[in-house]
Amino acid sequence: MRLILFILFISVSCFAQNSGTLEVVVKDPSGALINKAQVQLIKNGKFHTTVQTNQKGEARFNKLTSGPYQLHIEAAGFKAYDLEVDVAGSNRKEVSLEIDVIKVDVDVSEEAQVRNTNPNSASFSNVLTADQIAQLPDDPEEFENAINQLAGPGSQIRVNGFRGGKLPPKSQIREIRFRLNPYAAENHDAGFGLVDVITKPGVNSWHGSLNVGFRDEAMNARQVFAPFRGPEQQRRFGLSLDGPLWKNHTSLFLNVDGSLFFDARPIFATLPTGTFSDLAYRPSRRLNIDARVEHVLTKTHTARLQFQRNAGVQNNLGVGDFDLPSRGFAQNQTEYIARFSDSGVIRKKYFNELRVQARWLETETRSVSQGQTILVPGSFNDGSAQRTGGRRQFDLEIADNVDYALEKHGVRFGTLF
Numbered sequence: 001m002r003l004i005l006f007i008l009f010i011s012v013s014c015f016a017q018n019s020g021t022l023e024v025v026v027k028d029p030s031g032a033l034i035n036k037a038q039v040q041l042i043k044n045g046k047f048h049t050t051v052q053t054n055q056k057g058e059a060r061f062n063k064l065t066s067g068p069y070q071l072h073i074e075a076a077g078f079k080a081y082d083l084e085v086d087v088a089g090s091n092r093k094e095v096s097l098e099i100d101v102i103k104v105d106v107d108v109s110e111e112a113q114v115r116n117t118n119p120n121s122a123s124f125s126n127v128l129t130a131d132q133i134a135q136l137p138d139d140p141e142e143f144e145n146a147i148n149q150l151a152g153p154g155s156q157i158r159v160n161g162f163r164g165g166k167l168p169p170k171s172q173i174r175e176i177r178f179r180l181n182p183y184a185a186e187n188h189d190a191g192f193g194l195v196d197v198i199t200k201p202g203v204n205s206w207h208g209s210l211n212v213g214f215r216d217e218a219m220n221a222r223q224v225f226a227p228f229r230g231p232e233q234q235r236r237f238g239l240s241l242d243g244p245l246w247k248n249h250t251s252l253f254l255n256v257d258g259s260l261f262f263d264a265r266p267i268f269a270t271l272p273t274g275t276f277s278d279l280a281y282r283p284s285r286r287l288n289i290d291a292r293v294e295h296v297l298t299k300t301h302t303a304r305l306q307f308q309r310n311a312g313v314q315n316n317l318g319v320g321d322f323d324l325p326s327r328g329f330a331q332n333q334t335e336y337i338a339r340f341s342d343s344g345v346i347r348k349k350y351f352n353e354l355r356v357q358a359r360w361l362e363t364e365t366r367s368v369s370q371g372q373t374i375l376v377p378g379s380f381n382d383g384s385a386q387r388t389g390g391r392r393q394f395d396l397e398i399a400d401n402v403d404y405a406l407e408k409h410g411v412r413f414g415t416l417f
Contacts (some may be wrong), residue, residue, distance in 0.1 A: 007121070019063055019064065019066065020064050020065075020066050020087040020088055020090060020091060021060065021061065021062050021063075021064065021087075021089075021090050021353065022041075022060070022061040022064055022069070022085065022087050022091045022092075022093070023058060023059070023061075023090075023091065023092045023093070024039050024053075024058070024059045024060075024061075024073070024092075024093050024094075024095060025056075025057050025058055025059075025094045025095065026039065026053050026057045026059070026073060026075065026095050026097060026178070027057060027091070027094065027095070027096050027097070028078070028096070028097060028099070029096060029097075029098060029099065031096075032106060033055070033057030034053060034057050034075050034078070034097065035053060035054065035055050035057065036052055036053060036075070036076075037052065037059070037073060037074065037075035037097075038050060038052060038073070038074045038075070038080075038283070039051050039052070039053060039058070039059035039071060039072075039073050039075075040071070040073070041064075041069055041070075041071060042069065042070040042071070043065075043067075043069055043070075045070075048062065048069070057238075063105070064087045064205070065087075066087055066088045066089075067086070067087060068084060068085070068086050068087075069083065069084070069085050069086075069087055070083075070084050070085075071083050071084075071085060071093075071095075073095055073097065077099065077100055077106055077318075078098060078099060078100050079097060079098045079099070079100050081095055081097055081098075082182040083095065104191065104270070108168035112313045114223055126177070126178040126180070127175055127176070127177050127178075128150075128175060128176040128177075128178075129175065130173075130174070131305045132174055133170055133175075133176060134170065136170065136267070138170070138211055138213065138238070139213060139236060139259075139276045140166060140167065140238070140257050140288070142298065143167060143170065144157070144166075144167055147167075147176065147195060147197075148261070150178070151178055151193055151195045152193060154193075154250070155178075155193040155194065156193075156194055156195065157195045157197060158194060158195065158196050158197065158300055159197045159199070160197070160198065160304065160341060161196075161353065161355050161399070162306075162339050162341070162355060162357050163397075164337065164356075164357075164359060165289060165290075165308050165310065165335070165337045165359075166288050166308060167197060168199055168253070168255060168290065168292075169199070169209070169238060169240045169255055169257070171199070171207075171209055171240055172199050172200055172240065172242060172253060172255070173197060173199060173200070174198050174200045174201075175198050176195065176196070176197050176198075176416055177195070177196040177198065178193060178194075178195055179192050179193060179194040179195070179196060183241065189200040194236060199253070201219065201251075201290075201302075202235070202244070202248075202249075202250070202251035202294045202296065202302075203242055203243060203244060203251055204242070204244055204247055204248065205243060205244070206240075206242070206243030206244070207241070207242050207243060207397075208239075208240065208241045208242075209238075209239075209240050210237070210238070210239050211237070211238045211282050212235075212237045212238075213234070213235065213236045213237075214233075214234070214235055214236075214355060215232075215233065215234045216231075216232060216233045216234075217229060217230065217231055217232040217233070217313055220232060223266050224266075225268040225277065226264070226266040226277075226279055227277050227278070227279070228279070230263065230264025230265075230266070230279045231262070231263070231264055231281070232262065232263040232264065233260075233262055233370045234259060234260070234261045235259065235260045235261075236257070236258065236260075237257065237258060237259075238255070238256070238257040239255070239256045239257070240253075240254065240255045240256075241253075241254045241255075242254065245293070248296070249295060249296050249390050250293065250294070250295045250296075250368075251293070251294045251295075252291070252292075252293055253287075253290075253291070253292040253293075253294070254290070254291050255289070255290040255291075256287075256288070256289050256290075257287075257288050258285070258286055258287040258288065259285065259286055260283075260284075260285050261283070261284050261285070262281060262282060262283040262284065263282055264279040264280060264281055264282065265279065265280045265282055265319055265321075266278075266279055266280075266320060266321075266326065267279070267321065267322075267323070267325070268278055268320075268321065268322075269322050269323075269324060269379060269380035269381075270379045270380060271379075275410055276324070276380070278325075280316055280319035280320055280325060280328070281288055281316060282314075282315065282316040282317065282319070283314050283315050283316070284312065284313060284314040284315065284330075284406065286310075286312035286313070287309065287311050287312075288308070288309070288310045288311070289309045289310075290306070290307075290308045291306065291307050291308075292304060292306040292307075293306075295356035297342070297344070298344065300344045300345040301342065301343070301344030301345075302337070302342070302343055302344065303340070303341070303342045304340070304341045304342075305339070305340055306337075306338070306339040306340075307336075307337070307338055307339075308335070308336070308337040308339075309334070309335070309336055309337075310334070310335040310337075311332075311333065311334045311335070312332075312333050313330070313331070313332050313333075314330065314331045315328075315330045316328040316329075316368075317329055317330065317331060318328070318385050318387070322376075322378070322379065322381050323380075323381045324380060324381065324382045325368070326368060326369045326382055326383060326384070327368075327373075327382065327383070327384075327385045328366045328367075328368040328385065329365055329366060329368060329385040329387040329388075330365070330366050330368075331363070331364070331365050332362075332363070332364045332365075333361070333362070333363045333364075334361075334362045335359070335360070335361050335362075336359070336360040336361075336370060337357065337358070337359050338357070338358045338359075339355070339356070339357045339358075340345030340355075340356045340357075341353070341354060341355045341356070342354045349404060349405050350402060350403070350404055350405075351403040351405075352400070352401070352403075353399075353400070353401045353402075354399075354400050355397070355398070355399045356396075356397070356398050357395075357396070357397045357398075358394075358395070358396050358397075359393075359394070359395040359396075359397075360392075360393070360394055361391075361392070361393040361394075361395075362390070362392050362393075363390055363391045363392075364390040365379055365383050365387045365390065366387075366388055366390055367385045367386060367387050367388050368385070369384045369385075369386075370384050371383060371384050372384065373385075373386060396417075397416070397417070398402050398415075398416075398417040399414065399415065399416045399417070400414050400415050401413075401414035402414055
């Protein structure tokens, strides 16, 4: 029995002398511990095992055969580290990793201002295709607001070279081009971009479309100072018709759109008799008519004749907050536009574009009440809005642009009256 115990004791002693443990602590250059570093143990050039460091930066290997080992340590953001260790019994190694070199690729290109004013740059003008135009709102006012937001503040919108008036329906627009060059020859407002809306050319078959829209206050919340949720409703419609009057020669484009809208503005005022709280009903309506005729004079010349009437009425403006119903006023605006344009090639090297536009604008404002006005800041405003009056305006614009093509260059000149 004693012999057996002696043999077991000798065996355990030999095994203990031939095995060991290795603990590796990984730190950064400042001495802070590195978590989730990969510590790989290699024996005689062959992979043995891999351990990830814990939150204390420790990686532990147990039951290792005594002898030489290689360690390969990697951590994100640090250089890889290799070292050799001799394992005999219990061993502990502390390793400090160096921060890896950060590589940055710098792409040198033109400045935005230079790129936008370079006619050969892709950013010189941006074009919305028919598919992109189809994604814009159907409502004419929302459609125009979306284009203004894309163009940026101060930009002017032109339809076939003409400024002012209403935009044609989306179905009659071929493309929308944003011209970002403030130094273009035809740009008379330095520092602002131009938005050119180009309509589709003459058609050889009749097409028509009708769209309607409806919206009310069903999804609205009650306004903070309103005693109850105010009414709101919008009904809009649009009709477009285009087709040939004389096939391959003359085309007609007709557009009609309008809307009926009303909402409610809360009134919350403090009168000598007490607090006054109510909702002011504000109705409005508009109707726009647009007719355009295109005629092919020759194979290289096209003439356009267009007439627009845009009218709108807004009632009970100026009421709300501290302003009582007596402060309301109505505003009527009617606009008439007549346009003529001719464009075509002259002697193969010249392209001439002539535009003539006449515009009448009538604006009338009427106050709900007449007489004195009482203003009590922070409490109430009562009496007349004193906004009665009107304005009549007539504008005539004549422009002619000529483009001359050279072999590698182009020259543009013209006049604007």
